[in-house]
Amino acid sequence: MxxxxxxxxxxxxESPLEVEMIRRLYRAMVFARTYDRKGTALQKQGRLATxxxxxxxxxxxxxxxxxxxxxxxxxATYRDGAAMWMQGYxxxxxxxxxxxxxxxxxxxxxxxxxxxxITVGGHMVHAVGLGWAAKLRGESRxxxxxxxxxxxxxxxxxxxxxxxxxxxxxxxxxxxNNGWAISLPREEQTRSETIAQKAIAxxxxxxxxxxxxxxxxxxTTKEAIERARGGEGPTLIEAVTYRLGPHTTxxxxxxxxxxxxTEEWRRRDPLERVRLFLSEREVxxxxxxxQIEKEAAEEVDLAIERAEGMSPLGPGEIFDAMFESLPxxxxxxxxxxxxx
Amino acid sequence: xxxxxxREAVAWGIAQEMRxxxxxxxxxxxxxxxxxxxxxxxxxxxxxxxERVRDTPISEQAIVGAAMGxxxxxxPVIAEIMFSDFLAVCWDMxxxxxxxxxxxxxxxxxxxxxxxxxxGGGVRFGAQHSQSVENWAMMIPxxxxxxxxxxxxxxxxxxxxxxDPDPVxxxxxxSLMATKAEIPDGEIIDQLGQARIVRDxxxxxxxxxxxxxxxxxEAAAALEADGISAxxxxxxxxxxxxxxxxxxxVQKTGxxxxxxxNPRLCGWGAELASIVSEExxxxxxxxxxxITTPHIPLPAAAALExxxLPSVDRIYETIVKSFDAR
Ligand SMILES: Cc1ncc(C[n+]2csc(CCOP(=O)(O)OP(=O)(O)O)c2C)c(N)n1
Numbered sequence: 001m002x003x004x005x006x007x008x009x010x011x012x013x014e015s016p017l018e019v020e021m022i023r024r025l026y027r028a029m030v031f032a033r034t035y036d037r038k039g040t041a042l043q044k045q046g047r048l049a050t051x052x053x054x055x056x057x058x059x060x061x062x063x064x065x066x067x068x069x070x071x072x073x074x075x076a077t078y079r080d081g082a083a084m085w086m087q088g089y090x091x092x093x094x095x096x097x098x099x100x101x102x103x104x105x106x107x108x109x110x111x112x113x114x115x116x117x118i119t120v121g122g123h124m125v126h127a128v129g130l131g132w133a134a135k136l137r138g139e140s141r142x143x144x145x146x147x148x149x150x151x152x153x154x155x156x157x158x159x160x161x162x163x164x165x166x167x168x169x170x171x172x173x174x175x176x177n178n179g180w181a182i183s184l185p186r187e188e189q190t191r192s193e194t195i196a197q198k199a200i201a202x203x204x205x206x207x208x209x210x211x212x213x214x215x216x217x218x219x220t221t222k223e224a225i226e227r228a229r230g231g232e233g234p235t236l237i238e239a240v241t242y243r244l245g246p247h248t249t250x251x252x253x254x255x256x257x258x259x260x261x262t263e264e265w266r267r268r269d270p271l272e273r274v275r276l277f278l279s280e281r282e283v284x285x286x287x288x289x290x291q292i293e294k295e296a297a298e299e300v301d302l303a304i305e306r307a308e309g310m311s312p313l314g315p316g317e318i319f320d321a322m323f324e325s326l327p328x329x330x331x332x333x334x335x336x337x338x339x340x
Numbered sequence: 341x342x343x344x345x346x347r348e349a350v351a352w353g354i355a356q357e358m359r360x361x362x363x364x365x366x367x368x369x370x371x372x373x374x375x376x377x378x379x380x381x382x383x384x385x386x387x388x389x390x391e392r393v394r395d396t397p398i399s400e401q402a403i404v405g406a407a408m409g410x411x412x413x414x415x416p417v418i419a420e421i422m423f424s425d426f427l428a429v430c431w432d433m434x435x436x437x438x439x440x441x442x443x444x445x446x447x448x449x450x451x452x453x454x455x456x457x458x459x460g461g462g463v464r465f466g467a468q469h470s471q472s473v474e475n476w477a478m479m480i481p482x483x484x485x486x487x488x489x490x491x492x493x494x495x496x497x498x499x500x501x502x503x504d505p506d507p508v509x510x511x512x513x514x515s516l517m518a519t520k521a522e523i524p525d526g527e528i529i530d531q532l533g534q535a536r537i538v539r540d541x542x543x544x545x546x547x548x549x550x551x552x553x554x555x556x557x558e559a560a561a562a563l564e565a566d567g568i569s570a571x572x573x574x575x576x577x578x579x580x581x582x583x584x585x586x587x588x589x590v591q592k593t594g595x596x597x598x599x600x601x602n603p604r605l606c607g608w609g610a611e612l613a614s615i616v617s618e619e620x621x622x623x624x625x626x627x628x629x630x631i632t633t634p635h636i637p638l639p640a641a642a643a644l645e646x647x648x649l650p651s652v653d654r655i656y657e658t659i660v661k662s663f664d665a666r
Pocket of ligand 1: 118119120121148149150178180181247369398422
């Protein structure tokens with residue numbers, strides 16, 4: 001499995017990034033973790049509907065998204081808030097989506113990120129279409145799609161992979177193998193030894209990497225993006241990571257997995273090894289850590305305030321979102337609903 | 341006697357049938373160790389083991405497709421699709437294969453197969469996790485469609501569905517999961533295609549299904565105070581449909597209302613309205629009126645979801661107004 005930065009913070013090979021950039025991405029991971037933990041806390045207070053935490057997957061999401069150009073497309077899932085935020089999806093809209101506000105699915109038009117996919121699998125095929133469109137339009141943008149190990153069992157995954165290769169579209173398939181799909185362990189999801197090897201069947205490169213290694217994630221994704229942008233077609237990346245938390249706030253992992261396993265993965269925390277790396281180079285300090293945690297908390301709190309400060313959508317507005325112009329049957333139903 | 345919730349009744353009904361028939365197997369996502377995301381299959385893995393209660397990869401087409409293959413050989417299968425919204429992911433298997441294969445084998449092959457699924461709204465899950473799609477299944481020739489509203493019906497209709505030699509899509513309602521009832525001792529087995537009059541009345545007939553049944557009953561109680569006597573019919577199964585009970589009731593009351601959770605266009609009530617107007621036209625004292633969700637996806641926001649689903653107030657007011665309009 002490809003790794004650059006070991007859990008103890010040592011380099012196996014040259015870093016693809018300057019120390020200053022690594023420091024910035026570390027800050028982004030701290031930010032992501034702050035957001036994620038607040039997401040769970042808000043749900044516990046009844047301020048969000050179910051929330052799907054990504055704790056443990058920060059390096060996979062931040063490292064891969066950092067390799068994108070600002071106009072590259074992204075089609076991701078309910079668990080990919082960090083990657084989406086990195087690519088410009090406003091935090092307050094991610095949060096608004098979790099409060100049940102449909103405007104959460106409506107980022108500013110310049111943000112090249114689809115709203116989080118709720119149905120497992122479909123968005124991988126959409127990413128193929130996004131990449132295809134870029135090709136048709138002669139644009140140099142690529143599409144990246146994020147999905148879990150479980151999603152590789154859907155027919156959509158196989159059709160997307162095959163289509164992408166046959167159409168030779170600029171698409172990167174980024175699988176976060178976090179060990180679990182709700183209660184189903186990775187070994188019960190597929191008998192393939194790795195998820196990366198599935199790429200062989202479709203005629204594209206497949207790479208398995210340490211998904212908790214920011215640098216390996218960055219470098220591998222960068223290479224796949226360059227291939228895609230260079231007209232060489234899609235790549236499958238399997239980032240091996242771990243879902244440290246429950247599937248969602250409605251889930252109790254105690255029903256199906258041993259606590260010991262989670263503890264073991266805590267020792268491979270994706271943030272800690274970067275911290276060690278930075279500390280070694282004397283560009284990390286306790287006071288800086290406190291400062292960036294404080295800044296993260298403030299920014300997330302501001303996003304929460306904005307999300308909660310949105311005046312609720314009214315019944316009329318949800319009808320108006322149905323079609324470009326309202327057909328008569330809906331105009332009538334809208335009138336009835338707004339009279340109630 | 342035992343007091344069971346609707347969700348416990350699901351596992352109870354399945355267990356009753358698994359004890360009776362050692363061939364009966366079950367498959368689906370997160371149904372074994374996790375006991376189902378709605379906790380409707382808790383305890384089944386422990387009692388029947390992983391061969392008979394089988395967790396699957398996230399492959400809806402394979403879940404129902406493999407269930408069909410096994411059922412063709414005579415092995416009764418219960419397949420779970422976690423949310424009824426995801427029936428769409430495997431709709432080819434259901435609509436084109438499972439529903440049509442008896443017919444296309446000239447009746448030779450039977451399919452002892454139940455597709456169970458969590459249906460309906462009221463739980464703030466939004467557009468892709470809240471749909472009421474029993475009407476999708478109703479419009480496909482070759483499928484039976486069941487949607488119980490009480491724990492006892494869950495058990496009895498589950499047993500009837502499992503024992504039925506044809507494919508049944510069995511809709512369990514998310515918002516009813518916590519409702520409770522006393523369950524009598526001994527085996528419970530019901531019949532498909534029998535509606536139940538859950539409240540007698542003489543002025544109006546209200547047909548409802550699943551979550552809409554308790555709402556219709558509450559509205560009927562409010563109507564009583566206004567001097568309107570409402571008969572409430574729990575349809576329980578859409579295919580086969582108990583038209584006799586419906587038409588007899590309309591003969592008596594002369595007024596017919598449906599309360600439907602599915603979006604308005606082509607909701608099951610449209611079919612009932614057509615049957616009633618065709619067969620009981622001369623008994624009617626007023627227009628047939630459908631009370632439905634508007635033709636929109638279900639909003640996730642609480643206030644908007646409550647606005648969209650037929651509420652007790654909306655049922656009550658619609659019926660009262662229909663009298664005023666005379
Ligand atoms: C088509 C479909 N089937 C089932 C579900 C229910 N479901 C939601 S998330 C999930 C597990 C997905 O696992 P994985 O792809 O590994 O991603 P993870 O949640 O671990 O990030 C399931 C089964 C769904 N949303 N869509």
